[in-house]
Amino acid sequence: MSAQKIHHVVPDASPPPPSSLYSHAVEAAGWLYVTGQLPSDPDAPEADLPSGIEAQAELCFKNLSRILAHTGYVYDDTVFVRIYLSEFDRDFAAFNTVYARYFRQDGLRLPSRTTIGVAKLGRGALVEIDLVGYKNR
Template sequence: MNDGIHAGNAPKAVGHYPHARRVGDLLFLSGIGPRDPADNSIPGNEYFADGRLRKYDIEAQVRAVLANVRAVLDASGARWDDLVDVTVYLTDMARDFKAYNAIWAEHFPDAANAPCRTTVGITALPTPIAIELKCVAAFGSRP
């Protein structure tokens, strides 16, 4: 098993773990959120003066999380087309699924060749984000 992969252009991990780990031809990405790698801010979040979250922009967060996944894939030597399975965690399925699904379709326009996907509604994530992705890629899975 190879050492963990830390992508310099992806947000730092929230805990003590790598961005990804390669095992043979498989690449397992740790959960990745939409935080900005430059300053750790969360795109589209607006806060009250006391620091509580006032509102968020799911579209901004979806675009950011997909960019962060791509950054980890690139740092790992994998390609976007190598993604084979994605688990998506949304904190508000009823509110956010439609917008998330539309942006997903922009990034994977050919559903037959998109990665498999499971979307789960959850109550919270470790930081004030509305989406997190857990991905598996297979090197050389596409011509």
């Protein structure tokens, strides 16, 4: 018997580009898989991306926060985060200052994490973030 899957399209999160076909998140058997979020403003998705890693990271987390709220998950439910940085050496430390605002620093609740340096991201972004959450329902 397969687990029921719930596909979440979140009206107040940044919409998928017309050429992309995906749900913001898919939930199955207590697991939540959130699609990678670029730093596009969910209230003005066609606007230019802000400059600087801190501003772009905040917009990624704004999108993630809206998706989590819609699905009933919270950051403490996150078990894995994947971060893509187009300027890894330059932006890693500054990104972490923003990241630390969203995940507890007590050492017991931090999710697993992979940070990857990439050659290019969509829309010329400096960062993209996806995550996996779990709730024992």
